[in-house]
Amino acid sequence: MKTFLLFAALATAALAASPAPSPDLAALQAKPLYQFNESEVGTYLSHLQLTEPELRARIIHLARKNLKQPYELYLLGEAPFETYDPQPLYSLTKSDCLVFTEHTYAMALSRDWSGFMRLLQRIRYREGRIGVVTRNHFTETDWNPSNRWLVRDITTEIGGDKMRRFDQKIDRSKFLLGRYKLTTPIPVELHRETYVPYADVDLAKAHLTDGDCIEIVRGIVKPGMPDNEIFGGSAWIGHVGLAARGPAGELHLIHSIAPEVREETIEQFIARETAHNAEKDAAGKPRLLGFKFLRLEADPLAKLRQLDGLDAPRVTLPSGAVLP
Structure with missing residues (x-):
């Protein structure tokens, strides 16, 4: 149990922390997104926010940069916070249809790794409350209403x-x-x-x-x-x-x-x-x-602040703790 709690604490820190110093941008521009590590994603998102002000253009840029990303179904779960579904909270190397769509939206709306991880969980879970019960399992009745800000x-x-x-x-x-x-x-x-x-x-x-x-x-x-x-x-x-x-x-x-x-x-x-x-x-x-x-939506983050307040995106762990 102590090991699990330590793992959860480390994962919480990873959600909130920015990645390590940036790698070379020219190298990142030359390789597909699904070959990036976490630090490289953070660097590239910061660069993209500065060079491409239009949200729609960023979405399509990132989507096309992920062409040929390998497909795998049922990739994500709630590890290490829950064990019902031991899959991780995100995947950079593979995707299924929903993982691809959610990751692309979250990346395009973010300027660093921390922002991406927070927005991804806000998109994946009702009101950003991480847990298998609160995950948006049903597209029609869960995902669409929960992401009405998007x-x-x-x-x-x-x-x-x-x-x-x-x-x-x-x-x-x-x-x-x-x-x-x-x-x-x-x-x-x-x-x-x-x-x-x-x-x-x-x-x-x-x-x-x-x-x-x-x-x-x-x-x-x-x-x-x-x-x-x-x-x-x-x-x-x-x-x-x-x-x-x-x-x-x-x-x-x-x-x-x-x-x-x-x-x-x-x-x-x-x-x-x-x-x-x-x-x-x-x-x-x-x-x-x-x-x-x-x-x-024209300005999804403004819509999200209407729901979550100024600290949007609001993300809550299964323990009830809100990410600072």
Whole structure:
């Protein structure tokens, strides 16, 4: 127990401390972000804040600097503060779709290592309270509302009469018991969500720009039903990435998907995702239904200060201690 407490104390210090003196910037500019160590990340973020004043440009710069980062699912947990999920609080070398998106946003909003770590935990956890129970497990009902200071849902504005709705039953207690053997008395939540069918993605092209968030809705479709009709209301957000504009202004998606982070046009993504729809439907497997679109706020940190106060981002450890 003493060893664990010491480890936790050291990790707390790491969250709050700035990295060691900087390495050579020219060397950092020449190598991919996923090969950086913690000190190099801090140095590069400080440099980027000085040289690129636009938040959206910083987001896309960092996202593209992480192209080809290896993919691995279920990377992060709460170690060393909790042991239910022994994975660490961050990952620089690998990502899954959510880890990539969260890390990119947190880095783009930060000017040093300490700021990045704080913002990352504020994005990952409800009200920045570190813990497996307070982690934003469900994108629709946890991540999106918790990060309303960062992004705003514009799916309804874009979709108009093409928009589709689906209902969900969110049972957090069942999820936490099944995955982490945790008994938690959390009421079941009934939730209604919206998405734009992938066939109508052109509706979004004039609205989205660099740094906006694209969420991919997947579900199970019964063979013989019209395209995009959901069997049994079974649909969910199953993937996430960042919107970017290509050289000719076309809409791109930058996202982490096996085997590595890639950038592709939205049409390329749809073609790949829908290439085997008939086989997926026959096997009862989920497939692409459509998209949700979230607009990056103009000044997320100002929005966050409205929620957390002047000491934003507010991050709380499982012990209840607030990081100074």
